[in-house]
Amino acid sequence: MILLCAHDQKVDAVSLRIAPNRLQFFEYESVIFYCEDAVYWEVVHNSKGKINSCSHTNQGKAGSLCIIKSVYPDDSGERWCEAKGANRSNGINITVTAGSVILESPAVPVMEGEAVTLRCRNKTASSNFTSNFYKDGAHVHSSSTEDMIIHRVSKSDEGLYKCNISGGGQSPESWLSVTEIETDHSSEPSCHIYLILRNVFTLMMVALLLLFVGLLHFGKLGATAN
Structure with missing residues (x-):
């Protein structure tokens, strides 16, 4: 199953x-x-x-x-x-990019119905700015924070996104991909369990990998200090 x-x-x-x-x-x-x-x-x-x-x-x-x-x-x-x-x-x-602004968006397709956060990030880490978000060239959202949240993403949200920060520059464009849910009532419970387990496993692997990179980074700093 x-x-x-x-x-x-x-x-x-x-x-x-x-x-x-x-x-x-x-x-x-x-x-x-x-x-x-x-x-x-x-x-x-x-x-x-x-x-x-x-x-x-x-x-x-x-x-x-x-x-x-x-x-x-x-x-x-x-x-x-x-x-x-x-x-x-x-x-x-x-x-x-060597620029000052990036758009943080999921690298892999997201499932319909999930919550998605798009983040307009300034390299200087200043929080006093307005973020503007664009989809396929059209303005779709403005925020006094870094984030644009799509609470229940659908296939219609799929597209090419970018953002800019007032006085801070503009990000490159990236594609947000949305996967439609194919309903199969005979396997729906098993599918749900499988997806949960798979997501948990992926999150654990990402956490371990980030920890590993952190240890490498601190080891490099320690070697430089010595």
Whole structure:
């Protein structure tokens, strides 16, 4: 039944995940790419091929990991997981900017009915500004905070989003992808349980990966101090 549920929800056998879970990054930020449920797969860039800029890599039964400690604008582009003789995974298209504003939006498709937060983030971390959000070029929301919250996302919310900050600049554009729920009453309870367990597992993996990057970062600082 779980296999049926995974098929109904169009879940890839191998999935590319990213931490933090967003599509835009400031220059010099750290990024983790993780091929979930994959044995000896590699993270591939659409124009560069196999990623050789990983600060740390790990390949094993749980998945394949690539950590980039500092990203640059030329790291922008689509990435996916790939193995010889196998289909490629889903793709994640990131944008790295040297600018002062980014839009934080989910890197992977969100399910209909979920709550989604879009965040207009200023590199200088100032909180005294107005954020304006745009979808497909049209203004859709203004906020005195960083956030635009879609409480129950639907397929009609899918599109190309960007934001700007009054006096602070504008972000690049990123695509928000929404997955429609395919109702199958015979497998609906099992599907619900499967999705909950899968999301919990993914959150645990992301937390562990972020902890790992933090330990690497502090270790690097300690070595520099010595």
